[in-house]
Amino acid sequence: MAAQNKPEVVKSSNPQLARFRRLPRQLRRRSPFSGSIEPKRVPLIALGSSRPTLPFPHPWNYGKPIEILETFFHNADLDESSSRHNRYLDVPGFTPVLVTRDPALIRAISMMTGDKPGMFDRDTLPSSGIARATGADTLLYANGAKWKRQKKLSTPPFARTSLFVPERFHEFEETFRATVRKRLGAVRDTVAIKGEPLRVELEPEIKAIMLEMLVVNFFGAEVSYDEIRNRYVPALDTVINHIVRDTVVNKLGIPLYRVPSLTNGIAEAKEAQRDFERLTDLVIAPRVTGKGQWGQFKSDAPDDLLRGNIRVFLAGALEATTSYASWALSHLAHSPEWQDRIADEVAGIDSYSPESLASAECLNLALMETLRLTPSLYFHPRRATSETLVTTHAEQTIKIPDRTHILLDVWHANRHEDHWGEEITGHRADRFEPDRWNELERRGRSAKDMLHFGFGHGPRFCPGKSLGQLEVALVVGSCVKLFRFAAVNSHNQARAGVSTKPADGVRVDIHLRDRRDGPVSQTKSGSGRMKCPFNHGA
Numbered sequence: 001m002a003a004q005n006k007p008e009v010v011k012s013s014n015p016q017l018a019r020f021r022r023l024p025r026q027l028r029r030r031s032p033f034s035g036s037i038e039p040k041r042v043p044l045i046a047l048g049s050s051r052p053t054l055p056f057p058h059p060w061n062y063g064k065p066i067e068i069l070e071t072f073f074h075n076a077d078l079d080e081s082s083s084r085h086n087r088y089l090d091v092p093g094f095t096p097v098l099v100t101r102d103p104a105l106i107r108a109i110s111m112m113t114g115d116k117p118g119m120f121d122r123d124t125l126p127s128s129g130i131a132r133a134t135g136a137d138t139l140l141y142a143n144g145a146k147w148k149r150q151k152k153l154s155t156p157p158f159a160r161t162s163l164f165v166p167e168r169f170h171e172f173e174e175t176f177r178a179t180v181r182k183r184l185g186a187v188r189d190t191v192a193i194k195g196e197p198l199r200v201e202l203e204p205e206i207k208a209i210m211l212e213m214l215v216v217n218f219f220g221a222e223v224s225y226d227e228i229r230n231r232y233v234p235a236l237d238t239v240i241n242h243i244v245r246d247t248v249v250n251k252l253g254i255p256l257y258r259v260p261s262l263t264n265g266i267a268e269a270k271e272a273q274r275d276f277e278r279l280t281d282l283v284i285a286p287r288v289t290g291k292g293q294w295g296q297f298k299s300d301a302p303d304d305l306l307r308g309n310i311r312v313f314l315a316g317a318l319e320a321t322t323s324y325a326s327w328a329l330s331h332l333a334h335s336p337e338w339q340d341r342i343a344d345e346v347a348g349i350d351s352y353s354p355e356s357l358a359s360a361e362c363l364n365l366a367l368m369e370t371l372r373l374t375p376s377l378y379f380h381p382r383r384a385t386s387e388t389l390v391t392t393h394a395e396q397t398i399k400i401p402d403r404t405h406i407l408l409d410v411w412h413a414n415r416h417e418d419h420w421g422e423e424i425t426g427h428r429a430d431r432f433e434p435d436r437w438n439e440l441e442r443r444g445r446s447a448k449d450m451l452h453f454g455f456g457h458g459p460r461f462c463p464g465k466s467l468g469q470l471e472v473a474l475v476v477g478s479c480v481k482l483f484r485f486a487a488v489n490s491h492n493q494a495r496a497g498v499s500t501k502p503a504d505g506v507r508v509d510i511h512l513r514d515r516r517d518g519p520v521s522q523t524k525s526g527s528g529r530m531k532c533p534f535n536h537g538a
């Protein structure tokens with residue numbers, strides 16, 4: 001941590017007392033923040049303004065979280081001062097909420113998140129639904145000493161040093177590649193037999209491949225692809241949709257198994273939760289034999305201690321990798337030029353070793369640009385554990401009161417012209433332009449200077465980065481190698497829940513890249529109708 005970022009610790013006060021103490025200031029509408037960074041207040045109600053929605057989640061807007069963040073910055077660009085990137089909500093009787101789309105402040109607060117006294121916590125409020133579905137003692141949800149213990153316990157098998165050891169990597173990568181080849185090979189056969197482009201939504205198929213790679217290849221579990229695609233992917237979808245709704249609606253924090261099955265929705269969510277448990281069992285089962293990456297897991301911690309984290313890896317990693325690969329394919333579906341550039345590059349790559357991955361320059365640029373423009377995790381929640389002075393690299397300061405909820409709004413930071421626009425990168429910030437990274441390099445700005453926070457930053461950085469990048473590069477590289485795909489819809493809007501995804505599910509027309517490719521196997525169903533090429537069991 002930079003010396004200037006050592007937190008100035010002021011002991012945390014009793015929450016009720018704190019609420020009472022801040023009331024007079026709140027009623028006088030004075031800012032709770034001090035320092036050279038001066039966030040501006042957003043009104044709770046702004047009748048007659050064209051704000052997209054109210055600046056907090058409620059049962060009618062929780063499905064549009066990006067609009068809620070946008071509301072904080074409504075008309076902020078008319079403000080010429082530096083505070084245009086920092087906004088707050090301060091309703092009397094409630095804890096203040098600070099929202100920042102300033103990369104310098106996002107970086108400083110991320111670096112000051114951890115288990116030391118005075119550091120920020122990850123705010124558990126936006127993930128209370130996740131905790132009810134996965135357990136609270138997990139790497140994602142826990143804070144302080146519990147988080148540190150979880151980190152030590154659960155991250156080594158995911159680390160670059162475990163995954164990218166040359167003698168182990170090859171075997172491991174080969175099983176991943178075989179999975180991707182098998183699934184995409186089936187699509188290639190279908191297109192070849194059909195003799196014309198195939199219209200599909202790629203996202204559900206990517207999700208099934210990602211879950212297969214995680215469950216079968218990474219954890220060594222014995223589950224058929226049909227079960228993965230037709231049972232576990234829908235179950236996880238239901239669990240994740242339930243998590244998003246539950247976070248906003250279930251204010252009493254009642255666990256799902258205690259809720260009576262009064263509606264079909266609740267009954268379905270309970271059934272999905274049972275499948276989620278079954279999948280967790282299947283993933284833990286190979287631990288005794290050391291199959292998959294379990295051999296790298298040296299801890300003697302009992303299975304029960306790991307279950308919460310396994311659930312987080314299954315649901316969270318699936319969401320994040322599906323989002324990342326879906327966005328990359330969606331951007332490429334709108335950019336034939338970049339598809340061709342990547343296709344030329346990966347034509348000669350047969351195995352995705354760390355070296356070949358590093359040398360696939362166009363693929364890497366496209367993936368980096370994907371995470372910048374459309375980060376899978378669109379905001380990172382933090383909470384002050386004491387009154388904390390934050391100092392950015394440019395020596396800007398802000399004193400943040402104890403318990404403040406903080407939303408590090410990566411989505412809007414990454415697409416703002418001030419930070420990533422033509423003046424700095426040579427390209428408009430809201431466009432998919434992988435070349436901007438070359439331009440930045442030409443201008444002497446490294447990726448280290450220009451953080452997009454796609455995998456987070458600081459102590460709570462993503463432990464699954466190496467695994468996730470490998471999976472995404474394999475899926476995207478293999479798709480581009482086999483197919484040309486064109487977007488059906490000209491605009492790819494975002495939808496967001498736990499992560500962001502292209503709103504149209506990556507609806508594309510797929511053509512074979514090399515028309516000389518004939519079918520490898522017959523995949524036509526008996527009725528003469530085209531089977532869904534990914535759905536072998538249906």
Ligand code: HEM
Nearest residue numbers: 139140313317320321376377380454455456460462464468
């Ligand atoms: C490739 C796609 C992925 C993306 C874009 C991604 C993104 C992120 C980001 C941005 C964070 C930090 C959030 C914050 O600061 O609040 C994070 C944390 C985390 N990620 Fe990932 N992730 C990906 C894949 C994975 C995979 C494959 C796993 C595990 C198998 C994983 C497990 C986790 C966990 C457990 C945390 C919490 C770490 C902590 O709090 O110490 N992620 N991820």
